[in-house]
Amino acid sequence: MDKEKHIEIEQLDWVPIPSRLKDGLAEQSISKRQLKNWTLVLQARQIPCRSEQVERSYQLLVPVDHYQRACQELIQYEKENQNWPPPPPIERKLHENTASTIWILILLAIFHNVTQHQINLFGHNPVHWFELGNAHAGKILNGEWWRLITALTLHSGFLHLFSNITLGGIFMVRLCRLLGSGRAWFLVLCAGSLGNFLNALVQSQNHRSIGASTAVFGAVGLLATINMLHFRGNHRRSWPLPIAAGLGLLALLGASGENTDIGAHLFGFLSGIGLGLASEYLTQRGEQPWGAINKGTALLSVFLVLGAWGLALR
Secondary structure (H helix, E strand, O other): OHHHHHHHHHHHOEEEOOOOOOOOOOOOOEOHHHHHHHHHHHHHOOOOOEEEEEOOEEEEEEEHHHHHHHHHHHHHHHHHOOOOOOOOOOOOOOOOOHHHHHHHHHHHHHHHHHHOOOOOEOOEOOOOHHHHHOOOHHHHHOOOOOHHHHHHHOOOOHHHHHHHHHHHHHHHHHHHHHHOHHHHHHHHHHHHHHHHHHHHHHOOOOOOOOOOHHHHHHHHHHHHHHHHHHOHHHHHHHOOHHHHHHHHHHHHHOOOOOOOOHHHHHHHHHHHHHHHHHHHHHHHOOOOOHHHHHHHHHHHHHHHHHHHHHHHHO
């Protein structure tokens, strides 16, 4: 009898923490997730605790003399972690545009093949594509703005072309799925052109460059910015990670090689960030006729590229 009485008294030395903390002992069971989190909190504060399962629910017990302190610590923990984790961001509507992206990359490859042959066109016998279309800093600043665009379509050789198509294709497929083909390619074209212009401002008058890599890193900047803004409510302190990842790619892929134009890559990336901020601002302002916008920007992109080459060849 004394032994049974001793066991009952020993059991009363531990009391369960109520699930709502302020409701006393009226509601003692807590969820499995609460049990795990609260146990970690109390252990971190060096408050003794133990758990037990009652049917399908759980109880977290603490010694009587630690009860008040345990409740205070848990109340403070719940206040600091209120509304955490936040709800997941609203899923974006994805556009299936892989085929259109592949066709554009194929056209870029076909055009590269054209530039490798002697062709008579518009009074040029033959056309000196690289002389007419490269991003010559001095000529750009003197008004030949079309070089900002034409330079993006030229490549020095197969390896240069292959690296830009492969790397660019990976980013463009994702960007087109997020924004739609027309809008994505228009923004990338703008980012590449703006990157070439900023590069011309800081380079010597005789600086020349060619290649789509400026636009490729513009796509990296766009993707990084869109992801940063889309998930900023969930990342808290880690929300800049997409930008950091983009900078890592820039350092890894855009800053090596003997003939690498680091300035063009950097300014393309920064231009992508700026255009990404503007694009997301417009996106979040409300519903827009994105179908019509995508068609319009697609036609505008084609017109800009053809028009730029038309001016270069005139």
